[in-house]
Amino acid sequence: MPQARPLSPHLQIYRWQIQMVTSIVHRATGIALAAGTVLLVCLLAGLAAGPEAYAKVQACAASLLGQILLFGWTWSLAFHLLNGLRHLLEDTGRGYAIKSFVMTGWIVVIGSLVLTALVWACVLLQRGGA
């Protein structure tokens, strides 16, 4: 006879804070980037197949949905990369004090936005120059 066991508090109980947000977003961006490998395969297969196939991949990437996805993947990569570096730092035993943990969390969040802006500035500059 299964009893109603007490559950530990779930997400909606806790006050949102940078520590948990960066952890959740790291996982979410990892899943998003794994899904993004479909485009990577399409790009390479299209480039190998010929000009028509490559033009189709380019058209998909240039469409509104493609641009939104590419922007999302750019930020996902920037965040996952920076937060991954943070995890590697933590693997060495550093950065666990609450103050530094919160600070590196904000560095990752702001840094990911800066990196995304830099990449898309390059995209827009190239488009303007082309």
Added chain:
Amino acid sequence: MSQLRTPLKTVRGLGSARGGTHHFVVQRITAVALVPLSLWFVWIALSLIHLDYAGARALIAQPCNAVLLAAFVLAVFWHAQLGLQVVIEDYVHTPGLEIASQLAVKFLAVLGALASLLAIGRIAFGS
């Protein structure tokens, strides 16, 4: 002599998957590899924007770029399937579904890596 080992000693460090720290270590190795490789890939992707088909193909066909791209692809799919494996372990507890989704992730990762490597090979060797 093996009788002197307690069950705790046998299982300690191996965990429920009996894999010990292998998953953790490989995830870190691929992560470290992906730091420079993904930055390089962003640079390549940005370079592709203003190139036409022949130019894009020539860029990827350069031996240095082809090798780095192959390394990037291998590291990406290896790292991705390790991460997705943990996500499934954490959230999917229906026995059949868990094994099916774990297998699907592994198979798709291998197929994605092979398809990418074949494409890079075709581009590099001009076939």
